[in-house]
Each structure stands twice: as C-alpha cells, then as structure tokens.
Amino acid sequence: MDLALSGEQEALRDTVARFFSKVASAERVRAAEPLGFDAAVWRGLADMGVPTMAADGGATLADVSVVAREAGAHLAPVPIVEAAVTNRLLTRCAHAVDDTTVRTLALRPATGGRAALVPGGAVAAEVVVLGGGDLLLVRPGPTGERRAPANLGSAPLADIDITAGRRSLLTPADGSAVDEHARALDEWRALTASWLVGLGRAALDLGVSYVKDRRQFGVPIGSFQAVQHRLADLATALDGAALLADKAVWTLDTDAPGAATFPAMAFSYCGEAAQRAAAASLHLHGGYGFMEEYDIQLHFRRAKAARLVLADPCRELVGLADRLFGPVETSTGAGR
C-alpha cells in the first residue's frame, strides 16, 4: 500500500501544473469559450508527450491521471483524457499514434450513421467510433466544417457523421471491438473521474479562499458555522473521490479484481462530489458567483457537463449495478 505519488509523478504534476498555470490561466480558458479548445495548450502537452505517454507502455494510466487531475483543476481546454485513452485503444489495434494529432473516441455507439456529442469531436482529426459492432477510425475532415454546438460545458463536442470523410476499420489485437471499446470507456471513466476531482478541488479552493476573504457582518463569512460545515462535508467527499479515482486507475493499470467496477464507481462518485463542490462554491460567492467574470461559474458548468456527456447519472448507477450484482434476470416475463 502506497497512497502517495511517486517522485516521478510529483515531478510530472509540478511540471504540468506550472505549464497550465501559465498557458491555461482562467483568462485563457475564458477566451477559449465557447469552443473550449486552445491549440497552444494542446501543443504544449504534445511537446511533453502526454497524449501518447501511456499508449506504448512507457507510462501508466496513473501517470496520465496526474495530468488529468491538473487539467481538471485548471479546466485546460484540451481533450487530453480522450486523446490518451484513444491512443491506447489505437495501439491495441496496432494503429500508429503520435502526440500532435488530436484524437478522441465516441463514448456511445453510433446510431443512424452518427456519433452524437463526441467529446473533443469538434477539434479532433481522428475519431474512434463503435458502429455496427465494428471499431472505426473516422477522419471527419477539416474541423471548420464540423458543427460544434454551443453547450453547457463550453466543451468541444461535435456530432460525427461516420458516413462522411475518410474512415478505416480497426482490428483489435485481442478481444472484440465491443470489448475494446468498453475497456477504453472504463479508462475514460477513471481518468475523467480524476479530472473531475481536480475540478472539484479547484472549485472548493475558490470557495474556501472566498469565504476567508469575504467579510459580512464584521467577520469573514468563513467563520459562519453553516458555511464551515458545508465546506467540511465537501472536502471530505472530495478526499474520498480522489482516493476512489486513484484506486480506479490503479485497478486498470494492474488489472486488479476491482477493474470491472471501480472505474464506474469513481466516475459516478467523483462527478457527484465535483458537482456539489462547484455548486456550493458558486453559491458561497453570493451574487458574484454568477458573474461571468468570476471563475467559479466556469467550474460549475463543466462539472455537470462532464458527467452528463456520458449519460444520465442515474442510468450510470444502474449500469454499475449490473457490474456489481450481475445482470437483470430476463427469464421471467413482463415487468411492472
């Protein structure tokens, strides 16, 4: 048992945090809206080799998780989790990867020739899509032609037309296309959980700083018991969330028994904790929380959006139940 980052991971964290602080400042994040992509941030990560670091066995998902957490904390406008997961998936399909190309995957299978609301889809050159039971690599053409719908999280989502552009069939080395997509999706869940922990803790920090500084009725509002208790509950939830995300990543890296359940648990719980933290922090800001020029609204919108881009959170919980308790018995006839 060792719950600390390794020395290398600490160094990676510090490097990435410094980079984001400089290149993905709140001003830059805001400037990248509504699309939610900043090419300079991407280039920086590419220069560091982050997109493929875990694709060739050189680094682990735990290493990517360190980056993801900092990316969440800074709301870095790049689909780094998607790219890392997709590059791993492509490698498992013996497809070459590189750091420069923005790649992503469709979280849900395509229906009617379309993969809806693909995260990073508005800016990716290559999109892996599960369609008709096959894994397809879709190159949807110039990003300018893609529709990037305005959305709650100001994320570079897009609907990908898998019938247009160039596309090729991917063949996983082991396992079926469906299994490999599921594996990639669990990696996405675990890393996004870590990203959400970063977001949630940054949101909590904003709230804590605000209530320490903000004075009303002659005292810092952080001395009000109702404020303190609310923040204490959130800090606790976020510590639990961080541990759960770390464990989810570890189960995937080590193929531990929990690998089938922890990524879904982490995604569910970290999303909830991050959303609660961002909402509470927004409200503790009073009227300022709603002003576009304050940062907390950036976190607030993204916390919900990052959960919802996969599915209704209740549906995710029911999917988790399938993993925990086995599938629903179908032999008995009609339900309620």
Place this chain on the structure above:
Amino acid sequence: MDLALSGEQEALRDTVARFFSKVASAERVRAAEPLGFDAAVWRGLADMGVPTMAADGGATLADVSVVAREAGAHLAPVPIVEAAVTNRLLTRCAHAVDDTTVRTLALRPATGGRAALVPGGAVAAEVVVLGGGDLLLVRPGPTGERRAPANLGSAPLADIDITAGRRSLLTPADGSAVDEHARALDEWRALTASWLVGLGRAALDLGVSYVKDRRQFGVPIGSFQAVQHRLADLATALDGAALLADKAVWTLDTDAPGAATFPAMAFSYCGEAAQRAAAASLHLHGGYGFMEEYDIQLHFRRAKAARLVLADPCRELVGLADRLFGPVETSTGAGR
C-alpha cells in the same frame, strides 16, 4: 380560499388535544409498547364518536384530519385513521358501523390467503380485505390468538389469515370492489399524511425546545447557525407538508380535480418531511436522543414505520407518476 380551520374544527382540535394530553401522554404511549394499542384511548375516541364521524356524512374527512393530526402529534396508540377510513368504506357497502368496534383495512390485496402487516390488524375485530378482486369483511377471531409481530414502529400490525375466522362478502353501492378499496386507500394516504404532519411537528417542537434549553460551550445550542438552518428547513418542509395534507383531504371531500393525485403526493411528501424532522430532532438531542426514556425515539421509529407500512417510498413515487403522467406504455416490447 380559506386555509384556516373552522370554529368547529378548532374546538374539535382542542378537545382531542386535551384528551390525548391526558390519556395518551408519552408515558402511556411508552407503556402501550410493543403492541401499540391502548384501549382507554380507543374508548375515549369512541365516546366522542370519532371512528364513525365521517362515515355517515355528518362530518368530513377534513374533520377526521384534525383528529389524525393530533393523534400523530401525541402518537396516540390507536388505529384511528384506519378505523375512520374503514367505516366509510363499509358505509359505502351499506354495512352498518359503530364507534366501539375497532375496524381496519388491509392496505395491500391478500395473497396466498393472507393479508400481510395490516395496520391495526392486531387489535381490530373486523378487517376489510381485498382478495381475489372481492372486498371481504374478515372477523379474525379473538385478538389474543393473532400474532402481532414486534416491529420498528411498535404498531399493532398483524398478518390476517383470511381463510380462518368468519368472513362475509361486501358489495359496494357504486363502483367496483377494487375501485372502492383504492378510494379507501387514498383516504388512508391523505389522513395518514395529516397524522405524519402531526408527528413531524411534534418531533420538531421537541427538537426546538431541546436546543433552546441545552447549553454547550456556554450558549444554547439553538444559537448555533448549523442547528438553526437545519431546523428552519424542516419547519418550512413541515409547513408545506401540512398544506399538502390539508389540500389532499380537501380534494377528497370536494371531489376536486386533484383527488387522484394529491393524496399520494401528500403521503409521499409528508412522510419524508416527518421522517427528516424526527431524525434531525433525534440527532440534535445528542446521546439523549437514543435513550429509550427520551420521547424523540418514539417519533423517530414511527415516522419511518408509518411510511413503510404501505410500500417502499420510491415505489409510491412511481405509482404517483402513473397518476400524474399516465400509465407506462406497454406496447413496445422488452425493456432494459
């Protein structure tokens, strides 16, 4: 619009409250455990004509609701809501009723010849049961022979064997047996909602009194902001619950459009509000809340038990959805 009790209702409330304060004191309630029945309390209500007051058109459900709320506030160990509802149902079946006889109804249809966990079933001389689509009046024999299982709410529940004892078929004047049972059940929901509001407010009052008196760190704990905010939310929820219960009863009395939905809404919401109030009040008592000799544990156990005796509260909400949004479409094939 008139949200106040009538003069007669106020007088009824005061009379009943005085009676309960004397005959259904916390000591008597405790002494009546585990069975949860006190014959003296029943006799007193019978002498006042409460069990049949709304059976013959002489009084309304709103009048019974006034009694039910006081009964909930005092945790009076009598199945008065069940009796009032059952006497109305029997009257609609042209069956004679009286105040002395303890009567109740099975909330769920009998299965396998048994009506499970009938409220008041351990002490009733007559039990109305829906079985095989028929309404049956079951006289299960001497109460001594019935099994009254120990239960969370210390309520006089019993499983009624509808194949034993005497029984007769009831024939509703209008409507089917199933419809009339459903009507009685909605009346039970609305009146139990009112009973739960009484319980919840009494629990809140215990909590408020306690935090005004109890001093820690040199001040009353009621001056702590976290305590205040929690109680304020509960007081608000209980005021809403009281209005919802009152409206549910009114819709039934006047056959208003909401009659199909408000009883279920009131039962759901009042149960939740009462349970929350009792739980919060218990916890505000610190260690004392758990001592059997303090009263709040009586409320705490009964709040949950009164909700649960009907069904899983989530299932009740889904049942409410059927009323609000129409039934589930069954034409399309298999679900998840």
Place this chain on the structure above:
Amino acid sequence: MDFSLPPEVEAFRAEVRAFLAEHVTDEVIERAHATGTMHDWGLHRQMAAEGWLSAGWPAEFGGQGRSPLEMNALTEEMYLSGAPVDGLGVASLVAHTLLIDGTDWQKRTVIPRILSGEVMCCLGYSEPDAGSDVAACATRAVRDGDEWVINGQKMFTTLAHEAHYVFLLTRTNPDVAKHEGLTMFLVPMDTPGIEITPVHTMGGERTNITFYTDVRVDDRHRVGEVDGGWKVMMTALVFERNSAWYGECVRLLDTAVAWATSARDADGRRLIDDPLVRERLARAAVGNEVANLLGWRAAWMAAEGQLPGVEGTMAKLFTTEHYQQAADDLIDILGPEGLRRHGEPGAAADGWVEATYRHCQVTTIYGGTSEVCRGIIAERGLGLPRSRSSR
C-alpha cells in the same frame, strides 16, 4: 378549509391568461433570452394599458383595487407564461414603498408614471462589500444646502440600463450604528455622474454595476427621513414577490415531461416509462405543489390582513431551493442531449432545461439568500436565540 380560489379570482386569472397568451409571444421570450434583459417595454406598456400595473392599487391611483389573491394569480400567470417581468416587479416594489414612505410630491409625480408604464426603476442596495449585509452600505450622500452629493458604487443594479430611477441606499452618517446612518433616495438615472457598466451572468441575464460620482440630487428625491433609510428598506422588503419562481418551476417540469414523453431510448421505449425518470419527474411535481401552496398561503394571509413575514420567507426559500434541485434532476434525465443550448438544432427540450439549469442558480441569492431566509425562519419563526454568527 377551502383551497379553491373565489370565482372573481379565477375570472381575473382567466382574463390575465388570455391576455398573456396573446402578448407573450415566442418573439418576446426569445428577445429576453437573447438580450438577458428581463423586461420588455412593449409588454410592459400593454400591461399598463390593461391597468394591471396598478391592478392592486386603490382607485385614487387609477388602480383596480385587486386583492392579494388576485395579485398572486396575476404574478403566477405572468411567470407561467414565461414573460420577462423583472421590471414590473421592481417598479411595483418602488411604487408601493413610495406610497408608504414617500413624500406627497413623490406620490404625485412618480407613482402615476410608474403605474402608467412610462418609467422604470432599478434597485441600488448591494455594494461590493455589502451583500447580505446590506446595512454595510458605503455609498456616501453628503448634504449641500437643498441638495445631496452622492459618491459610491452599487453592484447588481439590474435594469439600470432601462430604468429612469434608481432606488438608492446611501450612508449619510458614518458615526452611528450601521443601520442608523442610512438614507434612501430615488435618483433620476439621467442625473450627471451616473455611469453604468454591464455585467453578464452565467444565467444569461444582464445586470450592471453603477458608479456614482458627485451625483447631485435635490432633497425632494429623498425617500423617508434622513438617516431613516433602514426603515424604508424594511418597507420595501415586504413587497418582494417571493413566490414568483413557482411559475418557472412549472414551466421546467412541463418542458421535461413533454420531452420525456416524446423521446425514446435505444429499445424504443418512451423515456417517461423509465422508472428512474418517472421517479424524478414525480418528485419535481410534488415539490411544485408544495411551492404553490406555500406561496398561496402567504397571499391568503395577506388577504386576511395578516403579515406573512416568516411564511413569505418560507415560500421563497422552499421554492428556489426546490427549483434548483428540480433543474439538477431534470437536466440529468435528458442525458447528453440536454447539454445543447437553446437555439442549437436538435437540442433536447429545445435547450430550455439547460438554460434553466444555469438561470435558476441565482434565485437562491437575490431577494434574500437562502442563508438569510433560514436565519429569519429560525429566529422569527421558531424563536431560536439570535445566532452569534449571522448578524
């Protein structure tokens, strides 16, 4: 007990509903959404023409003498219609306060122009360092003969860019307890020295910061006594319409139900047939009825001549907290498609749930934060000892 509304209230409600159905067009709603200004001069003046800006006013002011129940029905219908009516609310609040605390000159010259829909007001209470603690107001007003010279800054001066007057709380005496040195003014917005900076919010609404630099106003613009501004504030607070959000909650639920009834999952089942969706919709529906009843109770108490201080606060607290919970639950049931914003092709529920999810967050802040509401209920409603940490 009787939960039905008197026939005259229902008749009035029907009249209002018909009017709004005609005048609150999609265009009006879209324009408010696009500009973030929750005030529409066209609609406002049409309502004035119907006499509904002064519906609750006595005949001597050209009013219709409508009861609190009728006025609650009017408010409810306006919000149910989706009309942008923030302006109407503020105008009404200021006019009512002037009726109680204003001078004859103010009553004669300002009230009629507000009620006729000619002029609009905005509220200048909040400051950078005076939010919930509004009495910490630092904007200075200094007497200079028959005039006052005002310097300072106000936050969240919503509608300042449309308003003719700002109802401005100032500090006139810094040497006494903070509640005792305040004075209220009704300052014409065209007075030299007032500057307006727009502030855009997450919910899409536009508000403003207003700056006051050597703003000179005649003493006749003072409302209430010198150093008596806190009393005027308390009068104005009574006229906050606390149950207004109920209508928005209903619109939210209706939108979600309509969507869930038409949308189908991969197996072809209607979303509304999913138990997890049904449960959340039902929960939202129950909360809506509680909000409705708490609001009507306050209106009914007012109609009975009682002062529903705690009860109005409960309605405000419950309704806005419920609104946020419901928006959180209902955007979830939309799943990923709920992320698309209004105006995007194919947006689930036309993007209105997404818009609501952002918008509703502010409702627990303005008109008294939930924390302030809970304090009022605890102390005034439950008689708990004054919290050492809240005042």
Place this chain on the structure above:
Amino acid sequence: MDFSLPPEVEAFRAEVRAFLAEHVTDEVIERAHATGTMHDWGLHRQMAAEGWLSAGWPAEFGGQGRSPLEMNALTEEMYLSGAPVDGLGVASLVAHTLLIDGTDWQKRTVIPRILSGEVMCCLGYSEPDAGSDVAACATRAVRDGDEWVINGQKMFTTLAHEAHYVFLLTRTNPDVAKHEGLTMFLVPMDTPGIEITPVHTMGGERTNITFYTDVRVDDRHRVGEVDGGWKVMMTALVFERNSAWYGECVRLLDTAVAWATSARDADGRRLIDDPLVRERLARAAVGNEVANLLGWRAAWMAAEGQLPGVEGTMAKLFTTEHYQQAADDLIDILGPEGLRRHGEPGAAADGWVEATYRHCQVTTIYGGTSEVCRGIIAERGLGLPRSRSSR
C-alpha cells in the same frame, strides 16, 4: 501508488478471518443483540489468548508489534464478522493512553491485565451538562492527603457493568479556565460509592449512568498531571478507532443484496432487478468503498509515521453519515416486510436491516459528533477562521 495490502497484512488478515469465522458464532452475535452489551468475555479472552489484544504492542508488553495496516485489517475483520467488540476498543484506548501518560505503576499493573483480557475498562467523560463540550465536566475530585474524593455523575458509561476500571475525567480546579482544571483518574469500579444505573437505547444497546458519591481513590490512580486531564483526553482521542463502522456498512449492504436477490415481487421478478432497487444498492456500494478508502488512508498515514488527525476525522464523519443514509435507503427497499424485527418469523433479511436502522443512528454521536467532526475539518483541514459558535 499501490492499493494492495502487503502480503504480511493479507496473511494476518486471513489468520484473523479464520479465527473469527470459528469464534464469532451466531450464538455470540445473538447474545450481544439480546443483551445489548457489545462485549463478550469468551470472545475477548480467546482473542487475548491469540495475542490480538496486544497485537499492536511492542514485544516488551508481550505484543506482536503489528503495524497500523495490520491493526486496521484486524479491526476491519472484527467488524465484518459482526463480533461485539466495543469492549476491546475501549480497553485498547485506555491501555494506549496509559502507555503514554500513565505512571510506571500503572503501566506495570494495569496494562498487562488489560492486554491479557483479564480486565475491562469503560470511559467516564460525558456528563449531563458536558456532551460535545466535554471540558464542561463538573464531577469533582478533591485531594485529601494521598487520596482523592470524587463526587459526580457520568452519562453513557457504556460497559460500566462489565468493567473493572473507569477512565474518569474530573474537575480538580474550578477557578481556572475550563480546560485547565481537569484531572484524569483510572478508578477501580469496585471502589465503594460507585453506583451503576442501566440505560437502554433505541438501538438495543445497553449503556449506563454512573454515580460517584464520596468515592475515595489513592493518588496512584491519577493519570497524568493534576489539572492536566485535558492533555490526557487529547492523547486518548488519537486512539479512537474511527473507521470501525465500515465493516457494519458492508454487513448491511450484503444483507440487503442477499434479500433483494431472493425476494420477488408480485410479478415474480427479483427485487434486485428493479431499477429503483438497483440504483440504491449501487449507491450504497459506492459509499462503502469511499468509507473503506478513507479509513485505509488514515491507517496508511499512521503507518508512514504521520498523524492522520483530520483524515481520521473525515473517515469517521463520512462512514457514519453514509451508514445512516444507506440504512435509510435499504430499509426502504424492503418495503413493509422490513418493519418486522429480528427474531420474528418471516422478517425480511431476518430483521437485521431494521435493527441496523435503529442502531446506526448513534454512530454519528459517539466518538465525536458529526458537528464536532465538521468543525475540526473546517478549522484544521481547511484553515477556516474559528467559528464563533462552536467553541
């Protein structure tokens, strides 16, 4: 990072599990449930015989020198087994405190007898007017030569009826600040003047009120300095086992899952196949893992030589609040049949969910209330300014 336990911890855990599977019989569990005394002398002495009462102690005390990770595994397995182990926890806490703050005589005579399972202790902190505010202690100890004379009353002296010593907080100086006039004693329970009154609780557990009338104890029973009792309290607090309830949460969920898998609804469907049931079971399962990880983090920090003060508090707060939420959700899924108590024929899940629903309520109170925990996390963890209302 590595979430796996070292092989020696897993090996120890397996050993403990095998022992408990044999010795924590249904009879042991039923007896504890029936008596409400969460201590079983038979089991306690068997554990002592295995050397597990002193497992975490250095060899000089006959201990096994087990690491914090091994000790956490031991605690977890004990709670997972359903063993009544409150007594073991208190005994261990007192012994550890004596090791740090006790006299040589106390270390020599008392610690070995605790670790051998011969004697049992109980805690005498709380009083009628000193709950969370434990420093408000009013039980007086007055010096009389080499003796002290103690008068007062303690609440919630759980296990007093089985214990040989009470770890008793007293006031020795009423004239100084309340934290500075306290002294701790380890008083033999057979000293004349001690009376025990049983207190029965909603959860079925028995606790006691203890009365002290002219109780005379030799000064050698004093633990720590005169007027230094608060420091001893702080030492003792470190040894509260805060993640103990995780095992109970797991037992609760396992019980509910087993029930939902076998129970069928009117249509013959397994209850566990109902989405509303699945959702709540899944939520409980997630919370259990969070509780588990927070507990292990604290143990890991201790193993690393850090002091997990805030982290242990988080584990306690989260686990007990989650436990109550889970019990609330899981009794609901049982429906009406969940109301029958343990021992009733046909009780759903053998009545254990009902029993748990009552029992779990106390866990947010003892060992530091949730309110106290939140205050610690806010002030020590987040560095928020000391709340004016909590101390």
